Amino acid sequence: MEQNKPYRVVVTGGGSGGHVMPLIAVAESLRSKLGPQTEFLYIGSKGKIEQDAMNGAGIPAVFILTGKMRRYFSVQNFADFFKIPLGFMQALWYLLRYMPDAVFSKGGYVAVPVVLAAWMYRIPIVTQDSDAVPGMATRILGKFADRVSVAYPTAMNYFPAGSVALIGNPVRSDVLSGDAAQARNLFNLDEAKPTILVLGGSLGARVIDKAIVTLLPKLLQETQVIHQTGEAHYAETVELSKELGIEPDSHGYFPRAFLPMDELKHALAVADLVVSRAGANAIAEIAAVGKPAILIPLSSAANDEQRMNAYEIARVGGALVLEDGNLGENIFFNKITELLKDGELRGRMAQAIRVFYHPDAADAIANELILLMRQ
Secondary structure: OOOOOOOEEEEEOOOOHHHHHHHHHHHHHHHHHHOOOOEEEEEEOOOHHHHHHHHHHOOOEEEOOOOOOOOOOOOHHHHHHHHHHHHHHHHHHHHHHHOOOEEEEOOOHHHHHHHHHHHHOOOOEEEEEOOOOOOHHHHHHHOOOOEEEEOOHHHHHHOOOOOEEEOOOOOOHHHHHOOHHHHHHHHOOOOOOOEEEEEOOOOOOHHHHHHHHHHHHHHOOOOEEEEEOOHHHHHHHHHHHHHOOOOOOEOOEEEEOOOOHHHHHHHHHHOOEEEEOOOHHHHHHHHHHOOOEEEOOOOOOHHHHHHHHHHHHHHOOOEEEOOHHHOOHHHHHHHHHHHHHOHHHHHHHHHHHHHHOOOOHHHHHHHHHHHHHOO
């Protein structure tokens, strides 16, 4: 059913860039289809990633208490026990005031109170899961959603057959507009040397940071490294590199606490090899630009989803997988240099990983939301 007033959509999810960036990709698609007057509101956790991303996308945000559902003992479980119902009451209030036409959830524990509140108000809900094995929170949300979008065939088994569809992971279109020449200017790169891009995820990965820095004296003899460390690990990583006599932005080493999209897209364009955690969003962006990758799954990830993601990519030849425990100096260095020396292998890997890029994923999810809003 058509309406005269602008459509209103609430987006929810958070905790990492992987849970936030797809929200923006779908919002961008909705704006293109429904017009710039379409209104959005983010309801979720109050973190720097969420605030920066929503500010950059021009999406107003309100924040609620969110409790994480851990399967292991933690003192935080006791505090979070009280956060969950309080967050639910906050979500009820914000949805009542805003009363959107639909809710798009990226899944995860942050989205639980918002989706449950939307279900109580009978607001249409679309939820999306990025991983090969959905997390517990997303499995719960799938029971309340009108539509569930997944990115891997293995994930379809966890949701009702009538509501789930294999659509892929939404990727912001910006990621495709990177330029290698701009990257060389931005980072002062040497065109004659291959470039390694290291991504520990939006929150960083200390084990990868330390392993890469240990290799720098050998790596920088033949290559150059752009290294996203994460805000929490930047100072420590830079200090370690200085102890080896390698100053930031010299000797071919370019550490950054965080790479915003207007820098990340160029870094991806110039990279000859990407070393990354195996988060779903990182994989989707690597697949979008077709880059060979070494994936290092987070061993502590809930449900082991990163390992499942990584091995799904490796199964088709799109990446080499190394576990955290296999980042010893010799093994790690040998794998990197072997790949950089074998252009034919890297070409095959780049082609294979592109299978996991679904250019129409954001549009497909936007279409589902529009269909539900117009019913």
